[in-house]
Amino acid sequence: MRFTVPVVLAAVFLAGCSTPESSTSADGATRTVEHARGTAQVPDAPQRVVVLEPLELDTAVAVGITPVGAAVASNTSGLPKYLGVDGIAPVGTVPEPDLEAIAALKPDLILGTESRHSKLYDQLASVAPTVFMKTQADPWQDNAKLIGTALNKSTEVAGLLDTYQQRCAAIRSKYQVSGTASLVRPRDETTLSLYGPVSFAGSTLQCTGFTIPEQEWEDGLQADISPENVLKAKADHVFVTTADVADTGTVPAAIRDNQAAFPSVTLVDTSVWVSGVGPKGAQTVLDDIEKFLETAK
Amino acid sequence: MTFRRLGYVLGALAAVLLLSLAVGANMLSPAVVLDTLRGGGDAQSQYVVTGLRVPRTVTGICAGVALGIAGTLIQAFTRNPLADPGILGVNAGAAFTVAVGVAFFGLRDIGGFVWLAFLGALMVTLAVYVIGSAGRAPADPIRLTLAGVAIGAVLSGITTGLTLSNPDAFDAMRGWNAGSLLGRDFGVLLPVLPFLLAGVAIAIVVAPGLNALALGDDVARAQGANVALIRVAVIVAVTLLCGTATALAGPISFVGLMVPHVARWLFGVDQRAILAASLLLAPTMILLADVIGRVLIAPAEMPVGIVTAFVGAPVLILLARRSRAAAP
Amino acid sequence: MTAPSSPEIDFGHARYLLRVGALTLPVRRRSLLVATGLVTVILALAVLALGLGTYTLTPDQVVRALLGQSTGLDRTVVLEWRLPRTLAAVVIGGALGIAGALFQTVTRNPLASPDVLGLGNGAFTGMLTAVVIGATSWSLLTLGAVLGGTAAAAVIWLLASRNGVTGFRLIIVGIGVSALLSSVNTWLLLQVELDTAMFASAWGAGSLNGVGATAVRGAALCTLPLLVLLAFAIPRLRQMDLGDDAATALGARPGTARRTVLIIGVALVSIGTAVAGPVAFIALAAPQIARRLARTPYLSLMLSALAGAVLLLASDVIAQHVLPIALPVGVVTVSVGGLYLITMIIREIRR
The missing domain is CATH 3.40.50.1980 (Nitrogenase molybdenum iron protein domain)
Known part of the structure; x- marks a missing residue:
């Protein structure tokens, strides 16, 4: 007891010191994108994208943007083979993305999912502009369109969906x-x-x-x-x-x-x-x- | 009084046996079932009755007998009415080896699961016994229980880690964890049977000694019982029985914990009576749970392990509330 | 402050008398040593945890960042990314350790833990239910978890009470309801898609991933009043060790004391659940480890808290940096706690 109280007091004190700073500002032209957690200022031409959801990875690759990092479904199997891409750094798993590995990639755009990464939003947003789709359970074509908007590739995504039909x-x-x-x-x-x-x-x-x-x-x-x-x-x-x-x-x-x-x-x-x-x-x-x-x- | 109760117990077992053959997610009429059992019926009813219901009923009886006896033995052995056969880490061990098999060797076949699970159960009980019984007092129940909980925890942590990093393993394990009597045909069942029978035989031989054990080590020794020998025999039997049950049906919770309580409540404190009653009551409970699971969410099924908890928990809570006799 | 005393009564162990104003508290020498040791381990682990990662810092850099002497990335990494997580491990580990000691004292059973009241399983049921009905935000999942945990505890309490709650009946009912809930969880996991089930399981194991400063501050602020309340209950707790009859004879009302203490325990665990999900085994193992280290006849709350903090912090370091793949901390706490118990048992046998 006598030791717990000081420890906890110290905890309160130290936590108070670590007020998060305002998020980093992105260079270059930006657009405002509305998403599941509000709005984000997203670069017009994102160069270093990190994706935390398989659908986001698939869509990004499909429109010709190879992400610098992706959360994988499984540590053992890695990226889905059907995508036919490599050179994407793994940044943890879909349920447990690795914040530091993401930050180390110095991304200029992060794509995630509210239903999975809700808790991480603030920390992700302090690393780079972050866009969340609401849930992976929504119709995938709607989610793909949102990802297209975030990547500034709406036309391309719409084109892909047309090609599919x-x-x-x-x-x-x-x-x-x-x-x-x-x-x-x-x-x-x-x-x-x-x-x-x-x-x-x-x-x-x-x-x-x-x-x-x-x-x-x-x-x-x-x-x-x-x-x-x-x-x-x-x-x-x-x-x-x-x-x-x-x-x-x-x-x-x-x-x-x-x-x-x-x-x-x-x-x-x-x-x-x-x-x-x-x-x-x-x-x-x-x-x-x-x-x-x-x-x- | 006792005989009438025994009659009820036997009657209940017979009733669930019939139900298990007659009732399922596919509602065949009793006439069709009867016809099929006599060798008639169409392709569908033959598949459902002889292909699915008969083997799962047999599996249920085997797993039930094993769990009922193992539960009685472990509760008498630890003098702890809370002890579940899983307390020696058997379930965690079985789950661990199955997860390793799926994650590293790509195993998918239920027949392979059975042997892996059995192996895991054996290895863990052995480790628990070695850790828990080293030193002065051989096989001290409290230390064995602690060792079981500790080893079980280590293994379940590793299992969770393995499955969380391997979706295939996760998918296989979330099914296996629920416990099921399906898909264990006679090719899987027969090779396991000798272990089950050996376990039952040891239990029957050791039963009189359990009464002595229940009175405490000193009294037992004064009565001339070989406490150390009884303990080793009990552990061997529990390992064989629990290993068989888990290998056959996955980790079915509650049966081994609850059935001896019901048996004690019906037939008193003589361990031999409890053992005999558990042997009948446990298969009854498993088959009843299985039948309920089949019809509850038809056309799908609820795995038997989920239902046993729903059947068992309320009974246990009622027992805990009504009887002071259950207290140690 | 402290001076070795020559007690008139031989207590069988060396003690110090700790004087704070008019208060005089006897402190066992071994307990003090163990406490100092544990605090040292916590500090060492904290420096390690704050330094390790994709962006590695030397202990020296970590300390400078903590003292506010560094700027830029060092500062951001240490104070903003890693400190909340590290503090969360200490605070929650401590809270769980205390909760475990409370439960084990009240039930007088070394295998009792908050999970006896179904808190872990109940929290997971609540969270899974939220997932199944389509909740997406972290706050809703947390709400589901806390509601699930406390509801489970309340149900078990109600079912176990009949002319008062005895420790034994509480455990039986707790095991029953917990097993029921665990089956519900297995079933709910089968109802959702594989990826959702894996996500839920990672959470259900207990994870410190993404814990922010706000959450830690909230947890610490909620814990504090509970600890103050608890300070008043400690003497009652010691009487409870003697059993109900003796406690009643000494003038204690075991029923009231037990209720208060358990409610505090439940609250402490709920705080942990809200921040990190149901982290298993800390509450079970920490008090036993502390007791074996200090060889106290009862479960010391202070030492249990410190042992809990060490366990959780060490587990998180292992989960993040030692294993080949990053895993939720709960996966490791189970294994680490278990391993520690095993070594304890073996050492006890050797002696």
Whole structure:
């Protein structure tokens, strides 16, 4: 007790000394960007961008800005391979970005997400102008547009989203796509998740002309089923997400044991179909769909 | 009185056995289920009943027997009614090895999980025993408990670290942590069975000694019991049983803690009676929890480990509130 | 101030008498030594924590920055980026250590900790619920956590009270509700997307990442009155060590004292949760470590606080700088605390 009080008093005193200073001023022309945490003065042509969210990384790379640093989903696997970029410094993980590593890169723009990095905003903003999207759960195309605005690449992002729609339509007419498709993500022994028409890959399947069979969707995103109800996933084509598309052993037992009901099962990469949210990821999903249709033809 | 209660217990077990075969996320009619069990039915009902419900029921019985007996043994051994079989760090050890398997060796198959989990459980109990029983007094319960908590904490910290830096491992572990009876077919089940049977056999042999142990070391010695031997036997049995249960079904909480309390409440303080009753009550509880989990959020399922906590916690709280007998 | 005394009664241990004005407090010599040692370790760790990082500073530079003798980046790095985090580790570690000592004294069980009242699990449930219903801002998640933790504690308290609360019943009910909540958490984690679940888990482990000056100041200011209140309760606490009957015979009202002390404990833990999330194991391990170091017959609050601060600070240094990958501090506190307990057990056996 007798020692705790002085320690705590010292704590109060020292903390009082460390009043944060006003944020650093950026050189050159700036614009005002509205975002989830208010407004930020963002450089017109950001040169050193740090991104803390996979969608922001994907979008930045897609519009031709290679970030200097990115928070990675996993320390072990690093940056998503489908992006085909390297030379981006890792700055911690998406849930735990490393503030000092970010500051060391001397960024002129930081992109983050309110739902994940809320607590870090003030400290990030003292390093560089920081723009937050609200949540990664919002429709990805809306978030991509905000990222486009922050990077001063609105036209490019809009163009990418148009290209995506056009390519969908092109695939649909080229392969005369019809019929139903289910997208299954095996969760564990107890649960299979079906992705709905609003989800990232689900919406891509729909826009190429497949119909996703009706389920009891949660917000159109997802529906979980027990293996007992695996026949609910029945469709002309079933896509199953996996970490290793070459390993047919990753097809869940419930589907393997009911082969008669599932004539067409295709393994697809989880890191693209589930996690690869963004304009580049969407193109990669379309690549996969086109490859599938080419083989099926 | 005792016989009537035994009748109730047996009746309850029989009832949940039937329920476990008849009820699920896919609501087949009882007639279809019966037909399928006789060898009829269509492809779907055969898959659901013989492909899923029969093996999960068997898994549930095995895991239940193991947890019930392990719980009784550990509570008698530590003279602590709070002791859970997991207190010796078994769950943490199993989770650790499974996480290592997923993170570093890309393991995905539930059959592989079973052996890794078993290995982890064995290694940790061994470490707990070595640390907790070195020196003068062999296998002092309090020190063993502390060692179990400590080693369990170290391992769970490492496991969390591993999974937080590896999404694949995290995804696999959040499923495994919930505990499930599904996907363990007979190919997985049969090789584990000898360990379960060995554990049960040791428990039956050691049961009379537990009564002596409950009276304290000195009294036990005065009665001619070999306290050290009983302790070692109990630890071997708990390791085998708890390892089997965790390997088969993942870390199912509460069954091992709660069932002996219910058994004591129904049949009194004789450890042999508690052991026998736990052997029947624990599978009943696990299967009941599993059946509830299947129908609660159909067409999806809630893993059994989540439901056991919901079934077990209220019962335990009621017991704690009503009886002074539960106090040490 | 202090002088070795020759006590008329042999207490079986060397003591100093500490005189502050009219107050005279006997202080065990070993406790004083241990306290000095712990404070030294805290200071050393703090200098280390303030110096290490992407931008590394020598201890010399750190001290100069702390004394206000440096400008520019040194100053920013030490005072603005690292000091709040370091202080947070000391304040929260201390608060958790005290809370743990309170819980273990009241329940007279060395395995009791605030988690007995489901605070950790309850906080995580509250935070996860906020995530699941779509809250995004840090303040809402924190609110969810604090509400969840205190609600869990209240429910456990209510369920455990029947003709007063006994330590034993409290623990049983606590274990029951905690296990229930932990299952709810496992279930909620399965309900959200993988990346969200990982984010929530990192928080749920307890993390000092991004703790700012405002949060530390708030935490310290909230802790202070609780400590003052506690100073009055200490004599009661010592009586409680003797058991309810003895305490009642000595004129104490164990029920009231127990309630007050537990409420203070809950509040201390909630402050920690608000700043860093539910950091595990400090409250459990710190009092036991302190007791073994100082060989006191009871759990000293002061030493528990210091041990807690050392544990949390050391864990954070390890989490940030020693491990190959940066992890939330809670992941390390669990391991460090556990390892320390193991060595304690082994040493005790050797003796």
